[in-house]
Amino acid sequence: MSRVHVTCTINGDPIEFLCDGGQTLLDALRDEVGLTGAKEGCGTGDCGACSIVMDGRLLCSCLALAPEADGTTISTVEGLASGDDLHPLQQCFLEGAALQCGVCTPGFLVAAKALLDRNPDPTETEIRYGLAGNLCRCTGYDKIVRAVQTAAQTINES
Amino acid sequence: MTVTEPKPSYKYIGTRPVRHDGVEKVTGRARFAADLNLPGQLHGIAVRSPHAHARIVSIDTSEAEAMPGVKSVITGDDFPAVAPGDRNYDMCVNVIARDKVFYEGHAVAAVAAITREQAQQAAAAVKVAYDVLPPVLTIDDALAPGAPVLHGHMLTAGADPPAEEPSNISNITRFAGGDLDAGFAAADLVIEREFTTQPVHQGYIETHACVADTGQDGHTSIWCSSQGHFNVRSSTATLLGWETTRIRVIPAEIGGGFGGKTTIYLEPLAVAMSAKAGRPVKMVMSRDEVFRATGPAPGTRLKVKLGVQSDGNLVAGDAYLIYTNGAYAGPGGLLGAMTVFESYDIENFNIEALDVVINTARSAAYRAPAAPLTAFAMETLLDEVATELGIDPMDLRLQNAVTEGDPSTMGFPFARIGFVECLEAIRDHPHYTAPLGPNQGRGLAAGYWFNIGESSSATVNLNEDGTATVVTGSPDIGGSRASMALMAAEVLGIDVYDIRPVVGDTEAVGFTDVTEGSRATFATGMAVVEASRKMVVELRGRAAKMMGVDVDDIDWVDGQAVYTGSDGEKDPLPLAAITGKAKRTGGPLTTTGSLEAHGAGPGFAVHLCDVEVDQETGVVRVVRYTASQDAGTAIHPSYVEGQIQGGVAQGVGWALNEEYIYDSDGVMENPSFLDYRVPVASYLPMIDAIIVEVPNPAHPYGVRGVGETGIVPPIPAVANAIHNATGCRLRDLPMSPIRVLDAITSNGGSKGA
Numbered sequence: 001m002s003r004v005h006v007t008c009t010i011n012g013d014p015i016e017f018l019c020d021g022g023q024t025l026l027d028a029l030r031d032e033v034g035l036t037g038a039k040e041g042c043g044t045g046d047c048g049a050c051s052i053v054m055d056g057r058l059l060c061s062c063l064a065l066a067p068e069a070d071g072t073t074i075s076t077v078e079g080l081a082s083g084d085d086l087h088p089l090q091q092c093f094l095e096g097a098a099l100q101c102g103v104c105t106p107g108f109l110v111a112a113k114a115l116l117d118r119n120p121d122p123t124e125t126e127i128r129y130g131l132a133g134n135l136c137r138c139t140g141y142d143k144i145v146r147a148v149q150t151a152a153q154t155i156n157e158s
Numbered sequence: 159m160t161v162t163e164p165k166p167s168y169k170y171i172g173t174r175p176v177r178h179d180g181v182e183k184v185t186g187r188a189r190f191a192a193d194l195n196l197p198g199q200l201h202g203i204a205v206r207s208p209h210a211h212a213r214i215v216s217i218d219t220s221e222a223e224a225m226p227g228v229k230s231v232i233t234g235d236d237f238p239a240v241a242p243g244d245r246n247y248d249m250c251v252n253v254i255a256r257d258k259v260f261y262e263g264h265a266v267a268a269v270a271a272i273t274r275e276q277a278q279q280a281a282a283a284v285k286v287a288y289d290v291l292p293p294v295l296t297i298d299d300a301l302a303p304g305a306p307v308l309h310g311h312m313l314t315a316g317a318d319p320p321a322e323e324p325s326n327i328s329n330i331t332r333f334a335g336g337d338l339d340a341g342f343a344a345a346d347l348v349i350e351r352e353f354t355t356q357p358v359h360q361g362y363i364e365t366h367a368c369v370a371d372t373g374q375d376g377h378t379s380i381w382c383s384s385q386g387h388f389n390v391r392s393s394t395a396t397l398l399g400w401e402t403t404r405i406r407v408i409p410a411e412i413g414g415g416f417g418g419k420t421t422i423y424l425e426p427l428a429v430a431m432s433a434k435a436g437r438p439v440k441m442v443m444s445r446d447e448v449f450r451a452t453g454p455a456p457g458t459r460l461k462v463k464l465g466v467q468s469d470g471n472l473v474a475g476d477a478y479l480i481y482t483n484g485a486y487a488g489p490g491g492l493l494g495a496m497t498v499f500e501s502y503d504i505e506n507f508n509i510e511a512l513d514v515v516i517n518t519a520r521s522a523a524y525r526a527p528a529a530p531l532t533a534f535a536m537e538t539l540l541d542e543v544a545t546e547l548g549i550d551p552m553d554l555r556l557q558n559a560v561t562e563g564d565p566s567t568m569g570f571p572f573a574r575i576g577f578v579e580c581l582e583a584i585r586d587h588p589h590y591t592a593p594l595g596p597n598q599g600r601g602l603a604a605g606y607w608f609n610i611g612e613s614s615s616a617t618v619n620l621n622e623d624g625t626a627t628v629v630t631g632s633p634d635i636g637g638s639r640a641s642m643a644l645m646a647a648e649v650l651g652i653d654v655y656d657i658r659p660v661v662g663d664t665e666a667v668g669f670t671d672v673t674e675g676s677r678a679t680f681a682t683g684m685a686v687v688e689a690s691r692k693m694v695v696e697l698r699g700r701a702a703k704m705m706g707v708d709v710d711d712i713d714w715v716d717g718q719a720v721y722t723g724s725d726g727e728k729d730p731l732p733l734a735a736i737t738g739k740a741k742r743t744g745g746p747l748t749t750t751g752s753l754e755a756h757g758a759g760p761g762f763a764v765h766l767c768d769v770e771v772d773q774e775t776g777v778v779r780v781v782r783y784t785a786s787q788d789a790g791t792a793i794h795p796s797y798v799e800g801q802i803q804g805g806v807a808q809g810v811g812w813a814l815n816e817e818y819i820y821d822s823d824g825v826m827e828n829p830s831f832l833d834y835r836v837p838v839a840s841y842l843p844m845i846d847a848i849i850v851e852v853p854n855p856a857h858p859y860g861v862r863g864v865g866e867t868g869i870v871p872p873i874p875a876v877a878n879a880i881h882n883a884t885g886c887r888l889r890d891l892p893m894s895p896i897r898v899l900d901a902i903t904s905n906g907g908s909k910g911a
Contacts, residue, residue: 020275036193037186039413041363042445046831049363077186090184094176097796100636100804102183103190103364103413125840132840135831137361137414138636140803141839142847143796 004067010035011079019066025059026050028066029076037077037106041135048134051107051114052076058114060133077106080113088154089113089147098147100138108134112148120156124149165791165851169716170647171859174796175654177640183411191367191383191410196438199369200229201274202431203281203441204424205267206451207259210293210517210824211306214257214266218285222269225283227276229435233267236430238399242311246396248486252520253397253426259288260308260485261519262825263450265423270431270439293517293824297459297480300326300514308485308515315487328487329513331495333567341474341506345465347546350476352461353535355891356817357454357482360524361808361836364413365448370428371438378405378429383412385419385633386672391664397426405429408663409633416808417523418453420672449829453522454818456481456490462498462535465506470549472558475504477535479511481528484521488513493528498536500567501577501606501762502558509567517824523674526607526866530809530873537603537874538889541881551602551878552585555764559604576788576852577604577762583786583848584764598770598781599883605763605870609863610675611755615668616685618646618693620747624734626650628689629662631670632682636804636865637797641679642686644793645859649690651717652733668752676863679793680854681755687858688751700743701731757856761867763787765806767875771883776899778880780810784846785871790854790862798864799847805868806845811837812869813876817892 003018010033017032024043029035029052038061041047045060052061053075080087089112092098099105108131115122115130122130127148128141136144182188219231234256240247255266267284271277294300294308307324314321316330342348368382384390387407395402412419424441432439443452458481465474477498481490491511499507544551559577566572581604584590594600617629628646632638639659647654670682694714701719702709711723719736721728740747768782785802792798815835819827828834853860873891881887886901 022275030193031195035186036189039190039364040192040442041365041413042831044445044830044832047363047445077184081185086181086184090181093184094180097174097177097637097794097800099180099183100797100800101362101364101412101414102179102188103362103411105183106186109184124844128839128842132838135361135363135836135838137363137416137808137836138804139800140805140807140845141837141842142803142845143800145839145844 006067006070008069008071009073011075021067023066024062025064025066025069026061029061035076035078039103039106048111049104049107051110051134053110053114058111077109080109087113089151092147092151092154096143096147096150098139098143104134104136108136108144116152116155121152165853168648170644170654171791171793172795174794175640177637178643178659179634179639188411190364190413191369191381192442194369194381194410195440196369196371199438199440200270200272200435201277202268202270202428202439203277204265204427205269205281205284206447207255207262207264207266209259209288209290210262211291212259212288213291214255214259215287215289217267219267221285222280222283225276225280227272228269228280229272229437230270230431231267231284232427232430232434237397242309249393249421250397252486253423261517263447263519265427265451268427268431270435294326295516295518295820295824297482297514300516308517326515327512328483328515329491331492331511333495333509334507336506338474338476338506338508342465344467344473346468347466347543348463349539349542350461350463351539351889352459353889355458355531355534357457357518357521358812358816358818359449359454359834360416360418362414362416362418365443365445366423366452367442368424368428369438369440370425370432372429372433376404378432380405380407380425380429381410382407382425383410383419385412385415385635385674387633388631388664388669389420389672390422390425393422394425394429398429406663406665409661412633412635415635416525417527417674420523420674423452445831446829449834450826451519453524454484454519455524455527456483456488456521458531460531460535462539464539464543466543466547468547470547470554470557472502472504473506475499475507477509479532480514481511482514482516484518485515486520487515488521490521490528494532496567496608497529497606498532501560501604503560503564518820525805525808525869529605529607529870530812533603533605533870534873534877537871538877538887541878542887552581555604556581572760574852574855575760575762576850579850579852580762580764580786580788583850584766584784587784587848589766589782589784589846594768595770597773597883598768599879599881601767601875601878601882603765603871603874603878605867607676607761607867607870609680609758609761610677611681611758612671612677613754614670614682614685615750615752616682616689617667617748617750618689620693620737622737624652624737625656625658626652627658627660628686629660629667630682630686631662631667632673632678633661635673636801637794638678640797641683641793645683645686646690649687649694650733651714668750675758676761676865677758680758680857680861680863683861684755684857685751685753688753689749692749692751693747696747696749697733697736700736700740703743704731704736704739757854759790759854759856759862761788761862761864763867763871765871765875767872767879769876769879769883771880771898773902776895776902778814778893778898780876781843783843784848785868786848786850787864787867788850788852788862789864790857791851791860792849793859793861795849798849801864802847802868803845806872807837807842809869809872810842810876813873813891813893815892815894
């Protein structure tokens, strides 16, 4: 079976990779591009651990086929920090102990960034619904919601 | 935080530094097991039984073996035989079936190929002929006269008289104290109720994964996600019939476990295929496999009877507990018996607990195993008693709560415990008296978990520049690296960020038991403190040499050697000055601590939950939640709070939503996060965690385990809140909308009796 050639932009870098026609975008990111920040928790779009943003839209990358990425612009958790400077969300997650095992964290950060990009000053309820596509089994969400609140405040004040 | 007694002033313990592994985890760089790939790696997939109960007639792998890319196919025949009744039998045949399959999803073979797709196709081409047997799916099925017996060798342990015929009851536990009849005779109120609960899954977000690489010399390395890599090593060696030294297990970051990763599933399969193919083999479970083939917590049927005097004094308790442990013997009933009456001073009691096997996945530990269910029974019964007697539920618990010196169910006296303090912390919280809205109700419940110690090892290495590396054998599931660093910093007197806490592989650190029983910060923490204290002794000796004085005249203060002798003033020697001269004073500075930890302080928790019930749909929403828990001493309070909050969320899911659903053939019908819904952020409110600190006398810094107790009270807290809101007592889990609506409807649709 011949492989599909995909050209896209990931975290600002031009990227080319080959994939199988039936391969998920998540598997391609992890296995072909080498970006393992996005995780597979379910493979059915129910846990959000594989969240990425493709052409401005928050997406479970396990639900997209890799060839669909051709010509798109993608951001993943690996692109959140600028060099050594962590994004305020990352900093607030760390300082607020908003992660325990950490496996859902990349998905939450990507989803939270997408939320703040479209709603810079969300209420607690808006945060909870904005992150309802992401499962965390460790934290009970309390510290995650607070970290997003603090990050929003930090970003808005800067 | 509620501090109940004066504690030593600590410099680092009780602070909230950013965890040492944090940056890697927020940047996506932390390496979980599935993130690792090795050159030449094959992809392995298990072939799983579609039947819940069947005899394996034959397995034909020839077609699969001939398919493109396939490098290894294995079945149970590739492993040493294990006799029924052998103590390792259950673990061995659960990993890969031999003559029978005991649940849908039971692995019967495995295939490794160059690509995952090739492996999937080959797995589908493995031909297994089954002689399908009637499945045993419920407690009633298992106990029915003439029921199919899962294991022909299973004679009920603890049966009196001893069992002569095999049955589906693996174990009977009996505990008794006092005079039960006299106790009930002295009671003014006797209430007996029955409860049922369904199996639930731990629901860790990371599925099981490993990479195994067996070299030409037969030595194997395994990278995997587990709660204890030494256990992975010994269990894998047992399954393969290998010496332990042939296997090195390197812990990857672990994406949640909650007890479900205290056992093994994939590793021996990957190793066997790697050995056969001469290449590394990676195996990653799908979510579907995780649900069908790994660790649900047991389902139960619990009957509990309480005798109470009119002043609220509990005088008698009788419990008959049945736990399903899935396909093999398990400890559910035993643990239920150890927890059901443990929180209260009940002089006259009788407990009988049955452990039953059924044709579902072998149950695994889940956070305070068995205790949330006995608490469901006991704490809702207490609520009913309080209502009947017109006593405040808080007062009823305060009156009967166990305190230091009271005997436990097993007879030993409790050391210093913090149950009363946890109750008081909730009673004194503004939530306790806050007004409720329409259709809202408030529920109070307590919980107990005994916690355990076990074996732990730690190594402290001081580096040339005065920093330290602390190596332990406990995987970091929820911030334990930070706890280890904080305790080492406290002893050594150096900054917590000058300490690098590391989880060592099985060849890099001394034996360490699985992270279970909330033991990591307690027991492994003790090993870290021991190694650090030995280091301080060593440092004082080196400093004495450098100063040319007697070691008895050296104290270790705030990270410096201070001369206290009478021979004039001497400049203190900071740690870095000593490490820099280590070559001249005796060589590298390395100490170890290895111990069997005793005295894990029991953990108590008290929760207060407000729910709002939609009277038309039966939907229950938790609107406010406050939880107190005795942590002994909170080493890193943020992660203690996190454990409490996480336990609450899991408990609320268990209470309202989560359950395994099987069809009549024993096929799981909801093996996905779409159909098995765990709580999401929009489902929960903030969870106010109150840390109570009643130091554990057995730990150098007073630590009690905190990982598990938090999941014990939520189910009854929610049930009691639903009663308070609707007048309905729900005694079957989950308390799903349909059940709540049925209860409201049959109760006259209002806040009745």
